[in-house]
Amino acid sequence: MVPALAGVDLEAKPGEFVAVVGASGSGKSTLLNLLGLLEPPDTGEIWFDDLRVSHLPRRAQARVRGGRIGYVFQSFLLISGLTALENVLLAARYVGRGRAAALREAMALMERLGVADRRDHYPAQLSGGEQQRVAYCRAVLNHPPLVLADEPTGSLDDAHAAVILGELRALARDGVSVILVTHRAEAAAEAQRVLKLEAGRFVAP
Amino acid sequence: MVGVRRLWPRGYLFTVLGIAVGVAGLVALGAMAERITRFIDGGDRFVLGQISVAGEGMGMGAGFTAGGLLRVARIAEIARVPGVAGVQPQVMLPLKTTTSQFLTLTQELVLGMDLAVPMPNRNYRELPVRSGRFLQPGDRGVAVVGSDFAASRRLAVGGMLSVGGLKWTIVGVLDKTLTAPDRFAMVSIEDARDLWLRRDPLLVQLFGPAGGLGRADLNSGAAVAWEAGADPDALARRIQETVPGVNVTIPSEVSRLLRESTAFFSALLLGIGVLGLVIGGLSLSNTVTAAVFERIRDFGIKRALGATDLDLLREVLGEALAVSLSGGMAGIAVAVAIGWAIDLRIVREGQQIFLFSPRLLAFALVFSVVLGALAAAYATLRIAHLTPADAIRRGA
Numbered sequence: 271m272v273p274a275l276a277g278v279d280l281e282a283k284p285g286e287f288v289a290v291v292g293a294s295g296s297g298k299s300t301l302l303n304l305l306g307l308l309e310p311p312d313t314g315e316i317w318f319d320d321l322r323v324s325h326l327p328r329r330a331q332a333r334v335r336g337g338r339i340g341y342v343f344q345s346f347l348l349i350s351g352l353t354a355l356e357n358v359l360l361a362a363r364y365v366g367r368g369r370a371a372a373l374r375e376a377m378a379l380m381e382r383l384g385v386a387d388r389r390d391h392y393p394a395q396l397s398g399g400e401q402q403r404v405a406y407c408r409a410v411l412n413h414p415p416l417v418l419a420d421e422p423t424g425s426l427d428d429a430h431a432a433v434i435l436g437e438l439r440a441l442a443r444d445g446v447s448v449i450l451v452t453h454r455a456e457a458a459a460e461a462q463r464v465l466k467l468e469a470g471r472f473v474a475p
Numbered sequence: 476m477v478g479v480r481r482l483w484p485r486g487y488l489f490t491v492l493g494i495a496v497g498v499a500g501l502v503a504l505g506a507m508a509e510r511i512t513r514f515i516d517g518g519d520r521f522v523l524g525q526i527s528v529a530g531e532g533m534g535m536g537a538g539f540t541a542g543g544l545l546r547v548a549r550i551a552e553i554a555r556v557p558g559v560a561g562v563q564p565q566v567m568l569p570l571k572t573t574t575s576q577f578l579t580l581t582q583e584l585v586l587g588m589d590l591a592v593p594m595p596n597r598n599y600r601e602l603p604v605r606s607g608r609f610l611q612p613g614d615r616g617v618a619v620v621g622s623d624f625a626a627s628r629r630l631a632v633g634g635m636l637s638v639g640g641l642k643w644t645i646v647g648v649l650d651k652t653l654t655a656p657d658r659f660a661m662v663s664i665e666d667a668r669d670l671w672l673r674r675d676p677l678l679v680q681l682f683g684p685a686g687g688l689g690r691a692d693l694n695s696g697a698a699v700a701w702e703a704g705a706d707p708d709a710l711a712r713r714i715q716e717t718v719p720g721v722n723v724t725i726p727s728e729v730s731r732l733l734r735e736s737t738a739f740f741s742a743l744l745l746g747i748g749v750l751g752l753v754i755g756g757l758s759l760s761n762t763v764t765a766a767v768f769e770r771i772r773d774f775g776i777k778r779a780l781g782a783t784d785l786d787l788l789r790e791v792l793g794e795a796l797a798v799s800l801s802g803g804m805a806g807i808a809v810a811v812a813i814g815w816a817i818d819l820r821i822v823r824e825g826q827q828i829f830l831f832s833p834r835l836l837a838f839a840l841v842f843s844v845v846l847g848a849l850a851a852a853y854a855t856l857r858i859a860h861l862t863p864a865d866a867i868r869r870g871a
Contacts, residue, residue, distance in 0.1 A: 308779055308864035329783050335863075336781015347776050347867065364781035408780070 273312070274300040275470040282449055284415065287442035289450045289461030296467040298451040299420055305449060306339050306418045307331045318416070336365040340409035342434070344421035346401040348393040354404045355380070355389035361411040372411065379407040383433070399430030406437055417441055419450045423457055435460050487798045490766040494802025494843060495809060497758025502810035502839045504751030506829035508744035510653065513830055515737045517654020522729040524598030526699040526711045528553060528562075531720045545721065546692040552718045553697065558705040559714070563592040564694040566667035568674070570638060570660070583624060583658045585638060587667020590614060595700035602656055607632035607647035614663050618643035621657040622650060626822045636660060639670050653830060668693045752842075759802070759843055760850035763795055767854035771861070772870020778863040791855045792848055799847025803840045 275297045282288050292298050303309045304316060307323060316324035323334050340361075341347075348357045355376060362372035380386040383403040385396075393401055402422060409417060419438060423431035431454075439460055442448045450461060458464050466473050530543030545564070554562045566587035590612040594600050601609065602619075610619050618636050620628075625648045630636060636643045643662055651657060662670075671693060672678055678693070701710050707726045715723040734741070774787055782790075814829035821828065858866060 303864040306779070308867075309862040329785075332778065332781050332783040332786075335779060341779055347772075347779075349773050349776060351773075360777065361780050364777070364783070364786055 273470055275304070275467075277471055278314075278467075280305075280449075280465065280472075282416070282447040284447055285442055285445045286463065287439065287448045287450070287461045289452060289458040289464045290467060291452060291455075291458050291464060292467035293453070297470040298467055300470075301467065302418050302420050302449065302451050305416075306341055307335050308341075332364070336361070337412055338414050338416060340412070340414040340417040342402070342406055342409045342417065342419040342422040342438075344424040346393070346398075346405045346425075348401055348405060348408075350393050353390050353392055354385060354396065354400075357393070357404055358407045358411055361408045365412055367412070376407065376411055379411065380404070383407055383437075398425050399427070399433070402426055402430065402434055406434060410437075410441065414446070416447045416449070419448065419452075421452055422450070423452065423454060431457070487766065487794070487801075490762050490798050491802045491805060493762035494759050494799060494847065495805035497755040497762070498803045498806025498839055498843050499809040499813070500758070500806075501751040501755025501842070502807050502831070502835065503814060503829070504747045504754075505835045505839065506810065506814055506831045508747045508751070509832050509835050510828060510830040511740050511744045513653040513832075515733070515740060517652060518733055518737075519730050520598040521596065521655065522724070522733060523707075523726050524596040526701065526707055526714065526726060527696055527724045527729075528699055528714065529696040529722045530694075531722055544688070544692055545694040545696055547689070547694070548692075549718060549721055550694065550697055553699060553714055553721070556710070556714050556717055558702055558710040559699055560702045560705075561592055561595050561700040563595045563698045563700075564589045564664060564691075565697055566664055566671055566693065566695050568667060568671055568695070584655075584660070585667055585670060586659050586661045587664040587670075588661060589664045593700075595698040597700065599656075602652065603650035604647050605650040607645070609647055610661060610663065614646075615666060616643055617646040617662070618666075619647035619649060619661045620645060621652070621659045622648065623657040623822075623826070624660055625649075639673050641666065641670055641673065651827075653827070664694075671695075755806075755839075755842070756846055759799070759846050762802075763799065763847045763850040764854045766798070767791055767795075767851055768858070770870070771858055771866050774855075774858060775861070775863045775866025775868075775870060778866065784859045787859070788852065788855050791851045795847045795851030796844060799844045800840070802847075803843030806843070807836055807839055 278297075278301065280288070280301070290298050290301060300309075304311050304324075307316070311324055314324070315322055318334060318338060321334075323331060326334065348354075349360065352360065355373075358376040358380065359369070359372055362369070362376075377386060377389070380389055380403075383406065385400050385403045385407070388396055388400055388404075393404075396404065402425070406422070409419075417438065419434075422434050422438070426434065435457055438448050438450060442462070448461075450457065452458055528545060530545040530549070547564070550562050550564055553559060566585075568585045568587075570583040570585055588610065590610055604619070605622065607619070610617070620630055620636065625631065625645075628636070630645050630648070632645055632648060634645045636645060638660070643660070643666065649656060649659075668690060699710075699714070701707050708728075711723045711725045714721065774782075777787060777790075811831050814831060818827050818829055861869065
């Protein structure tokens with residue numbers, strides 16, 4: 271068995287925008303999955319502030335994922351059977367937020383991102399740029415202190431990519447830790463710190 | 476509209492259709508089994524509700540009971556046997572003499588009853604009348620017909636029934652009993668005796684001083700009621716022992732014989748029921764399980780958004796409940812519609828294939844919901860061990 275990551279040590283401070291770059295298969299997405307508690311590490315630990323989240327029970331990990339981490343994926347990962355608005359509101363469902371407040375905030379977010387008029391459309395009826403903006407709204411609805419973005423601009427044209435990168439930058443300015451995985455140099459250039467992965471290890475960029 | 480939308484989750488149309496097909500099969504096969512069961516049970520209730528007595532032998536004018544004449548003197552003797560509460564002389568004649576020896580379970584009969592005696596059958600004190608009225612003492616020239624008998628001849632109250640040159644005005648049509656009386660035409664015993672005499676002229680020569688027979692002797696059998704607390708089997712044996720020249724049916728023996736003679740149908744309906752459960756159950760559970768597995772990616776996304784295993788199980792069970800309920804109701808509607816259309820077509824021949832009893836429909840609905848929930852729970856537990864990343868990858 272070949273380890274996907276080895277000897278990786280990464281710390282992101284509040285308000286820090288970190289970019290992780292590397293070739294395909296270098297372990298970028300695995301790193302993000304581990305940080306986001308989407309899969310468990312075979313060895314090593316993941317800490318969130320003073321909480322060792324990698325060793326929490328499943329239920330507690332679910333609470334951390336729902337309340338403290340926002341995800342933006344390259345393939346958007348919207349649920350096809352839900353409308354754009356329902357997809358955004360899904361983030362609030364599992365953290366016990368009141369629907370009325372979540373709805374107000376979701377609408378405001380969608381308005382700001384320019385997709386409010388598409389709220390009743392299903393993902394298949396949206397363009398790639400619209401889907402990513404909806405996915406972004408879902409990721410930040412609960413004000414997570416950590417946002418993980420896995421190639422969020424990979425499927426977008428330059429104009430839409432700029433919108434998403436601008437939002438991530440703004441998040442970091444607001445004190446959110448942003449970890450961006452990308453292979454686009456212009457995207458990585460937005461970050462305060464760039465880390466390069468090669469065969470599962472950090473190397474000098 | 477919001478309520479309907481919630482009842483029928485989006486993206487589940489084909490799941491609902493798949494379940495509907497399975498449940499429709501289950502309900503249709505079950506309805507056929509119910510129909511056969513009701514027929515056999517009805518016959519069983521009938522034979523256990525009275526002691527039937529016929530004249531000895533297989534002689535002339537045997538009629539449907541295949542016995543000899545049961546003379547009035549014999550009937551009086553039967554009435555004197557301790558434990559007997561009442562004896563109703565009867566004349567039972569096949570409607571079609573040419574086919575009277577065949578298919579007697581579904582034979583159409585003319586039943587003549589002595590209306591002066593209360594209905595002796597404990598399980599059928601009165602037959603349910605759908606329209607008009609039942610026969611009354613003193614009635615002549617009128618008939619009450621069973622539902623299938625009426626349907627196959629398009630008879631209604633006020634209509635005329637003509638058999639063997641005699642005519643009866645229909646004064647009542649029975650409700651469906653799904654057993655033998657559905658195919659009966661009931662008349663007064665005097666009218667039935669007239670019909671018998673017309674059909675069997677030889678009988679006429681036996682009347683009068685030479686033959687030693689009176690009109691009251693013209694009975695093909697009698698139904699015997701027992702007093703409260705009496706053992707019907709013991710009473711039947713007592714009648715057989717004390718009254719010469721009669722054939723007496725022992726209720727429990729006839730019931731056993733009926734059960735044995737319908738054992739094939741019982742096995743058939745058991746097979747039909749099991750087949751329905753297997754086909755419907757497999758179709759339903761497979762459809763629900765496949766629907767859950769198809770949504771592995773969605774579960775991965777939801778877990779990434781903070782859903783716990785319990786959240787997912789609750790969601791899946793809720794959706795499975797809605798989908799199974801929708802599919803179950805749709806399946807029931809399809810089966811009932813098909814059954815109704817088929818029965819409508821064959822009712823002209825006085826037949827009914829399907830019986831959609833409330834217990835069958837309730838069972839089908841509960842079955843689909845419970846099995847749907849179990850299948851959904853099984854599928855959810857199967858995918859619960861996947862990490863969110865795995866679930867997203869597998870569902871991609």
